Amino acid sequence: MWANSLALRLFLWAVGWTIAIVLVTGIVLSSLYRNAVERAFDGRLQVYLRTLVADLANPETPDDKLSDAVSEPLFDLPLSGWYWQVTRTDTAKPQIRASRSLWDGGLPKLPMTDANASLSVRAGYVNGPEDQRVRLVERNIDLGEEGTYLVAVAGEAAEIEDDVRAFNRALFVTFFSLALILLLTTALQVQFGLAPLKRISQQLAAIRSGQAERLEGKFPIEIAPLAREANALLEANREIVERARTHVGNLAHALKTPLSVVMNEAAARPDDPLAQKVREQADVMRDQITRHLERARMAARLTVVGTVTNVAPVVHAIARTMEKTNRDKDLRLRVDTPEDARFRGEQQDLEEMVGNLVDNACKWAQSRVAIEVLKEHTDDSRDVIRIIVDDDGPGLTPAEREQVARRGRRLDETKPGSGLGLSIVVELAALYGGSFTLGTAPLGGLRAELVLPAA
Template identity: 65%
Template sequence: MRGSSLATRLFLSATAWVVVILLITGVILSSVYRNATERAFDRRLNLYLRTLIAEVATPDEPPEQQFQSLGEPLFELPLSGWYWQIVRTDEKAETKASRSLWDKKLPKLEDIGAELTPAGIRLGYVNGPEGQDLRVVERPVDLGADGKFLVSVAGDASEIFDEIRAFDYYLGGTFAALGIVLLLTTIFQVRFGLAPLKRISESIADIRSGRAERLEGQFPVEIAPLARETNALIDANREIVERARTHVGNLAHAIKTPLSVIVNEASAHTVDPFASKVLEQAFVMRDQVAHHLERARIAARVTIVGTVTEVAPAIEALRRTMEKIHRDRAVTIAVKADPQAKFRGERQDLEEMAGNLVDNACKWASSQVSIEVRAESPAEPGTGPRLRIIVDDDGRGLSAAERAQVSRRGQRLDESKPGSGLGLSIVVDLAGLYGGSLALGDAPIGGLRAELVLPGI
């Protein structure tokens, strides 16, 4: 059952309990009905038994009229399944039996180990003539000087079994119908009862994907505290992110101001080797501080839940900006963007990553740069949609070793090109924080291809 939904587990658990309860109840009711049927049958047999004992105790009637008061025609029908038998157990050893018994004899319950009840009778089942199942009641009678007798009455037990079988049949049908009704009721209750949890799950998914900012709507009183606490958690997360941004900005200002003073003082004494060295290291410190502050700023921003950016407008704005920046090189930038593509993150982060890639491509391109944006479905179950941004240029391209080098922070292949060497490393770091990646390869138009993969929606 691992990995199954809560609704499935509740339904299976309820089904198991319903089946167990119905089975136990059915067995108990069947047993109670069997006992009740046997008791009713035994009362009938006991009535005949007492009548026979009365006949034995008053033998004054003529033989042809004896035992006529039973009033049961089946005792006259041969091998009908209804029999009586009177056996004298003293020295005379006489036997009288119903006409239905024909020339057969009833087995003695005493011989099969049946014990006397407190009422002085024995009860049990035996095999009668013609292999019939008989329910027998017998009683020893001591009339003193008139003799000792064993009086037995047997009835066809198929009446008991047929009654029980019919009851079990109707009981099974009734319980089957009741079980189906209970299971349908359980399905309805599970679906209806868990519907608010499903709404909360869908609302949280909307928040993560950026379609909503909070859990909205009315929830049952049992679920409302969960919705309130979830909204409070989202608000607390945003407050933490905002505080982190403020601290990062304050730290940037506190560090950059002293560095600017150092750079200005060292620039005034460039003829001094010591001042030149200080100026060189100050520039390195400034780049390093800018890089790590940028990482801290990005990490804080990535934790915001529910931010979504339209990709096509951002890329189009980036194209216009880059064409203006690099118009002296006459580089043509072609864009092919899926209008449905969306980035699960902030626009300024998308612009920073794509901007670094496009700016780098424009610096190295001979005449053209191509930007393609694709929205891709989940590659595997459990993964989300992906956004793929491909930037190609027709420059000289890079070897495998050069590709590995330019991805490291501060590494530049050509010092004549402007920049600090931090662009691609920032893209790699930022993409990694979003759960994405950057891959460099060969472009079909002859230069370098940069493939940026990011979470989509």
């Protein structure tokens, strides 16, 4: 349903942008939260650092009492992940005092970079004892004659990672739910927004199939101009067809009157060779005028959109008419047609085609004529109706079948008619994209098959 559709493209565009926005926002928020957690953690470490610095600068604090300055039990627990270390750096051999938690280990120094060289307090990640990853802050202290010191305090980085990981899980669940809601909302909006276009498409299909004549209903302000222009186009098409019909009729009347005068004048002089030639050519002219005017009339009707005709009433009406006009022959006409068969075209064209076929069958039939209508689906995915007219007359040879389809050709001049009937059927069927064939009927006579587009 969505294949190669505007709705699918809009939805995929929304999916792409939603995923991109959610990912970028999630990464930014996670980074900001990590920075905030690190700053808070560093602030906690700096409290311990300042306490150590204060006691170190106090001359009354004995060296062996320096560890009492930090009241944190984790600094007394071996390899707890929380450590402090004070290193005197102005002596030949550095003098180190450290928390009990360091056991026999020590804290590495942070690498000196351009970014932290000017800072009084530096912070970063290092590997502590047992390769524990710790967050470390350090500061250089100059106590003058008391010496210079590097004071460092470290805390287990796992606390930061656990906190950030918990935040990221909550962030993922929240953003996943939000993205899902946004995508569902977008899908509904796309479907709702394109619903008027789908309604227009359905109504145009109804117009094409003859179920409606124009687009009806209220449309959004963005779609309303399209509906108005479509209705205006349909009206303009109908007006053009009506004008064409009027011109064809006017031309027919304008030509027939002078042509009749010429033929009458020629008929008044039966012995005049010139009059005979004029009458002969006038017959040809009348035939050509009738042919081309009929083609113009048919082509004009075919441009009308949405014309559909029920086949069953037309066939039954023609059968009843032919039974009445052929009472002297005692013909039996059998009609077999589904009630839901519909021809995509005008009723008068269907009447003309079927009427010519049935009339021709009745002229040549001995006692029976059969009319059958079938609904079929062709190999090229078209719905068609097949109209079959059989009679029990003498039938035709293949050469005669080809001859009678030509305009004005009659095999038996004793039968009434102009010889135009079957050729009109051929032309009308071709204009509708159908076909007409002749064959041998099971009844023994001629079979005429007419294939036309179905609605």
